[in-house]
Amino acid sequence: MFPLPRGREGAAVDDVSFDVGRGETLGLVGESGSGKSVTALSIIRLVLPPGRITRGRIELDGRNLLDLDEAAMRHVRGRRIGFIFQEPMVALDPVYTIGYQIAETLAVHDLARGDAAKKRAVELLAAVRIPDPARRAGEYPHQLSGGLRQRAMIALALSAEPALVIADEPTTALDVTVQAEILDLLREMRRVFNLSLLLITHDLGVIAEMADRVAVMYCGRIVEQAPVAGLFASPSHPYTRGLLASIPGGAPGERLLAIPGTVPGLGNLSPGCAFAPRCPNRFEPCDIVPPGVTAIGPDHTLRCYLYGPATDQTDGSREATDRRSLGGAGQVRGQAASHDTAVREPT
Amino acid sequence: MTPLVDVKHLVKEYPGRGNWFRKSAPVRAVDDISFSIAPGETFGLVGESGCGKTTTGRCLLRLIEPTSGEIRVKDMDVRALSAAALRRARRHFQIVFQDPYSSLNPRMRVGDIVEEPLIIHRLGSREERRVRVRELFELVGLDSAATAKYPHEFSGGQRQRIGLARALALEPSLVVADEPVSALDVSVQAQVVNLLLDLQKRLGLTYLFIAHDLRLVRQICDRVAVMYRGRLVELAPAERVFAAPAHPYTAALLSAIPKLQPGQKLERIPFDGDRFQALPLREVEPGHWAAVT
Numbered sequence: 084m085f086p087l088p089r090g091r092e093g094a095a096v097d098d099v100s101f102d103v104g105r106g107e108t109l110g111l112v113g114e115s116g117s118g119k120s121v122t123a124l125s126i127i128r129l130v131l132p133p134g135r136i137t138r139g140r141i142e143l144d145g146r147n148l149l150d151l152d153e154a155a156m157r158h159v160r161g162r163r164i165g166f167i168f169q170e171p172m173v174a175l176d177p178v179y180t181i182g183y184q185i186a187e188t189l190a191v192h193d194l195a196r197g198d199a200a201k202k203r204a205v206e207l208l209a210a211v212r213i214p215d216p217a218r219r220a221g222e223y224p225h226q227l228s229g230g231l232r233q234r235a236m237i238a239l240a241l242s243a244e245p246a247l248v249i250a251d252e253p254t255t256a257l258d259v260t261v262q263a264e265i266l267d268l269l270r271e272m273r274r275v276f277n278l279s280l281l282l283i284t285h286d287l288g289v290i291a292e293m294a295d296r297v298a299v300m301y302c303g304r305i306v307e308q309a310p311v312a313g314l315f316a317s318p319s320h321p322y323t324r325g326l327l328a329s330i331p332g333g334a335p336g337e338r339l340l341a342i343p344g345t346v347p348g349l350g351n352l353s354p355g356c357a358f359a360p361r362c363p364n365r366f367e368p369c370d371i372v373p374p375g376v377t378a379i380g381p382d383h384t385l386r387c388y389l390y391g392p393a394t395d396q397t398d399g400s401r402e403a404t405d406r407r408s409l410g411g412a413g414q415v416r417g418q419a420a421s422h423d424t425a426v427r428e429p430t
Numbered sequence: 431m432t433p434l435v436d437v438k439h440l441v442k443e444y445p446g447r448g449n450w451f452r453k454s455a456p457v458r459a460v461d462d463i464s465f466s467i468a469p470g471e472t473f474g475l476v477g478e479s480g481c482g483k484t485t486t487g488r489c490l491l492r493l494i495e496p497t498s499g500e501i502r503v504k505d506m507d508v509r510a511l512s513a514a515a516l517r518r519a520r521r522h523f524q525i526v527f528q529d530p531y532s533s534l535n536p537r538m539r540v541g542d543i544v545e546e547p548l549i550i551h552r553l554g555s556r557e558e559r560r561v562r563v564r565e566l567f568e569l570v571g572l573d574s575a576a577t578a579k580y581p582h583e584f585s586g587g588q589r590q591r592i593g594l595a596r597a598l599a600l601e602p603s604l605v606v607a608d609e610p611v612s613a614l615d616v617s618v619q620a621q622v623v624n625l626l627l628d629l630q631k632r633l634g635l636t637y638l639f640i641a642h643d644l645r646l647v648r649q650i651c652d653r654v655a656v657m658y659r660g661r662l663v664e665l666a667p668a669e670r671v672f673a674a675p676a677h678p679y680t681a682a683l684l685s686a687i688p689k690l691q692p693g694q695k696l697e698r699i700p701f702d703g704d705r706f707q708a709l710p711l712r713e714v715e716p717g718h719w720a721a722v723t
Contacts, residue, residue: 260701288688291692330616342620
């Protein structure tokens, strides 16, 4: 929840539920202002005041992170959940060397100290395929290129061997050839460390290459959730369909299919489905109450009245099927409400 | 047909990273580039950051002074123009910038932003300019009643429309669009791209479209030039570049685009930058040029 003018509050993330199994990659897609980054920050409880999480559960290996005190939470951040940000230049500390920052992380989590930590830092830089890692460990972030910096941040995120890595637009700031290298690296790291990955991006191409399952967010809600092949083969929510159709890829000279209108601001959401004002399939119920969650296939759920009136107000329908694939670990289940920072329409 | 834009042997050098005691060789941001654009054509200039595509676009309008080479736009020798003549000539070539947030003056009303070029070029009376601004707003799909608002009251896509309205105020023949949609969300990108295509049809515009989104370039450009380290490495009709890339760098670039089919096998083609040689363009098939031996 975040405060709005005139004493109102707005939910930037509203009744969002998902889980990530051990070794699984869940892609979280959405445009700016959809609440995907706030969702990620909520998981590690880094939503800054005045934003706050008002209700829900965030479970990691069966433990509710919302019950932990700040000291225990610090142990979770970095040690159990690693974070890769879009801008490594901002996320890395400019006044310490790359190697020092990794060694410090190892020391903080009591994994290694002194020379052992230094040695491990160089090993990690080698693992993320940074050439001449011993030399690079002694360099500062500004001395590295964008691609190398993102590799260093991946090494840092992986240093304490977390169960879950949250990657928030990890390749958005990179050129396409460097992006390809970083995606290849993430795939390799996922295999080597048996990582669970929550991959946040606006780029459906990245999702298609990386994700096992996809959750599509719009205005703070997950509007469609499905295995990646199913989502691309038969996108069902009108927003997902619009998003896929607006990617260029048609015949030369052909017009693109655009979704009309823009993403509404937090303060002027429709009382019904948030997508209704832009939706080509809008009909009566859409404007009154937001649709609940309907299951239309195995692991395929969405919030849309086109697929029948939903009775269930949470994404609980996935729970039964997922538990078995979890292997008892790496599970994150969230439900939260907070805010985002995107530039908005005039209110 | 005589080309609208004709660029020959364009070079832009920047001083190298020497120090006070020691000079070093200049860096060539744009290194001997030649191309021409036909009237009504959409010419795509693609490449990764630092390849020189933006510098090329700005040299064309002399927003950056080229080091050497020849630039002709509409039979004007752009490099020979005096400052005053250049200002007059800029009526004919305009630019749309990438960032819709920093490219509009936040303290001006959007109507004034669009009207400003008309005042600078002393076109029309006050009343005529007002009418023209309202026309321009409607042309780019904005509410003509919104002219008294400030840029911050608009979304990114709408701001890009305002930038476009300003660029079109003087009825230019050439519009240099430097990454005009890359700061926008996908669904909004499509709206602005469609607007660019519609306006081209209605006004007969010629575009130099600078971009890094290869999927987009493929769909909207007639011909595409690929830049790498200040050089043109390939120049061909859009569909040929994508169907049969002749330069290894182009092939590597295309293979790096994420595919939209999940589960498809990834075939990345690596490109070793250290082995890059600056070769002249050679015609490998009619209309398809590549810097290969």
